[in-house]
Amino acid sequence: MDRIQINAVDHFDPESDVTDSGTQLAHRVKETLAQSSDAIVLVSFKGIRGAASSFFNIFLHRVAGWSGPEVLTTRLSFDFGSLPQKLVFERSFQAVLAEVSNKP
Amino acid sequence: MKPACEIDFNVDDTASSIAAMLARLRPVTDAFERGDALPSILAGRCRYLGPDAAAILASLACRAAHENRQLSIHLPQEPPQLTSFCDFVGLRHLVSGGEPPDPLHPQNETLPLTQTRGSPGLWTQPLISLVKRHVEMGEEQEEYLRIGLHEVLQNVEDHAQSPIGAMMCARYFDGLKQVRVAIVDAGVGVLQALRRTHPQIADTKTALAKVLQGGFSSKSRDTNMGLGISNLALFVRLLEGSLVIVSGDAIAETRSDRPVRVQTRPSMLLRGTGVFFSMRVTR
Numbered sequence: 001m002d003r004i005q006i007n008a009v010d011h012f013d014p015e016s017d018v019t020d021s022g023t024q025l026a027h028r029v030k031e032t033l034a035q036s037s038d039a040i041v042l043v044s045f046k047g048i049r050g051a052a053s054s055f056f057n058i059f060l061h062r063v064a065g066w067s068g069p070e071v072l073t074t075r076l077s078f079d080f081g082s083l084p085q086k087l088v089f090e091r092s093f094q095a096v097l098a099e100v101s102n103k104p
Numbered sequence: 105m106k107p108a109c110e111i112d113f114n115v116d117d118t119a120s121s122i123a124a125m126l127a128r129l130r131p132v133t134d135a136f137e138r139g140d141a142l143p144s145i146l147a148g149r150c151r152y153l154g155p156d157a158a159a160i161l162a163s164l165a166c167r168a169a170h171e172n173r174q175l176s177i178h179l180p181q182e183p184p185q186l187t188s189f190c191d192f193v194g195l196r197h198l199v200s201g202g203e204p205p206d207p208l209h210p211q212n213e214t215l216p217l218t219q220t221r222g223s224p225g226l227w228t229q230p231l232i233s234l235v236k237r238h239v240e241m242g243e244e245q246e247e248y249l250r251i252g253l254h255e256v257l258q259n260v261e262d263h264a265q266s267p268i269g270a271m272m273c274a275r276y277f278d279g280l281k282q283v284r285v286a287i288v289d290a291g292v293g294v295l296q297a298l299r300r301t302h303p304q305i306a307d308t309k310t311a312l313a314k315v316l317q318g319g320f321s322s323k324s325r326d327t328n329m330g331l332g333i334s335n336l337a338l339f340v341r342l343l344e345g346s347l348v349i350v351s352g353d354a355i356a357e358t359r360s361d362r363p364v365r366v367q368t369r370p371s372m373l374l375r376g377t378g379v380f381f382s383m384r385v386t387r
Contacts, residue, residue: 013225014223014225014228015223015225015226016223016225017222017223018223018258019325022327049246049247049250050224050225050228050247050250050251050253050254051251051254052224052251052254052255052258052332052335053255053258053329053331053332053335054258054262054325054327054328054332057327057328057329057331058325058327061326061327062327081247082243082244082247083244083247084244084247084248084251084339085247085251087335087338088251088331088335091318091331091334091335092329092331095319095329095331096327096329099329
């Protein structure tokens with residue numbers, strides 16, 4: 001199965017509103033998912049520093065909203081630059097997944 | 105004679121001393137709410153103030169300025185270490201004017217009071233630079249500190265509705281290899297924010313317990329998940345630190361060596377929210 005990597009650092013501006021970065025990254029993911037119907041998209045967060053839960057929440061919600069909640073577990077994989085980053089992401093991931101999966 | 109309230113004890117960045125300070129400042133808080141003349145704050149007999157006390161005093165001063173009201177704060181004149189701290193943290197500049205502190209002074213172990221608004225990323229690097237001037241901080245520790253600070257500042261931005269943003273300062277303690285950070289806003293407080301989506305929450309003690317537990321959000325943004333403070337709590341426990349949160353009449357504390365404790369202290373009142381955390385920054 002093909003794998004396509006997106007580097008989140010290319011879409012992250014630590015000094016701008018977190019909505020901008022999270023949404024921009026989600027756009028990139030949405031486009032990539034649409035261009036390749038069965039590839040796994042690896043989102044690498046390496047190089048990003050200080051990304052708090054709000055950034056991941058916005059990113060994950062946007063992806064789920066635009067591409068369907070199922071892609072979070074079937075078409076995406078994630079790579080991290082640090083343990084703190086991974087901890088924050090995983091807590092957001094579980095929370096967002098629970099919320100979007102329960103939506104009617 | 106103009107009314108006054110006195111801080112005549114040491115405020116040493118612990119939950120109990122923060123609560124005691126806020127109880128002494130209750131007449132000021134009440135006067136703000138009633139629109140009365142603000143009592144003077146007399147701290148001349150205090151012999152220790154940390155960043156927590158500095159941020160609390162600064163938030164009151166900023167709120168007074170915002171509302172065009174007069175608030176007189178008398179800072180300690182001794183001992184020398186305390187007056188130096190009041191200079192370096194910018195309290196004296198805030199209260200009396202004069203030269204602002206120089207955050208790049210080589211002996212400076214203090215991040216001066218900063219009024220934060222907008223994206224958290226605007227405010228982090230000075231804190232990181234302060235710590236790195238004194239100690240070699242691991243990349244992981246740096247990221248815990250950076251993210252932890254961002255979580256608090258993002259909460260202020262998303263939920264607080266604070267007319268002054270937040271007042272932030274910090275101090276590095278070389279003997280402990282520890283940084284202490286204080287962030288105080290003058291917003292609506294945790295209870296009012298959470299009751300937007302959880303109207304059944306009846307008091308601030310319960311609201312603080314929920315935010316520390318995680319998963320309870322005011323949904324100021326529809327994507328918020330209520331994880332910021334619980335993330336910070338996780339970090340401080342991992343890094344041998346502590347976290348104290350004050351809002352309204354309640355105070356919560358968690359440390360690496362004890363579970364979360366939340367109490368109501370009817371004698372104190374903070375309009376807004378104060379987040380005070382510490383982390384060990386080296387292995």
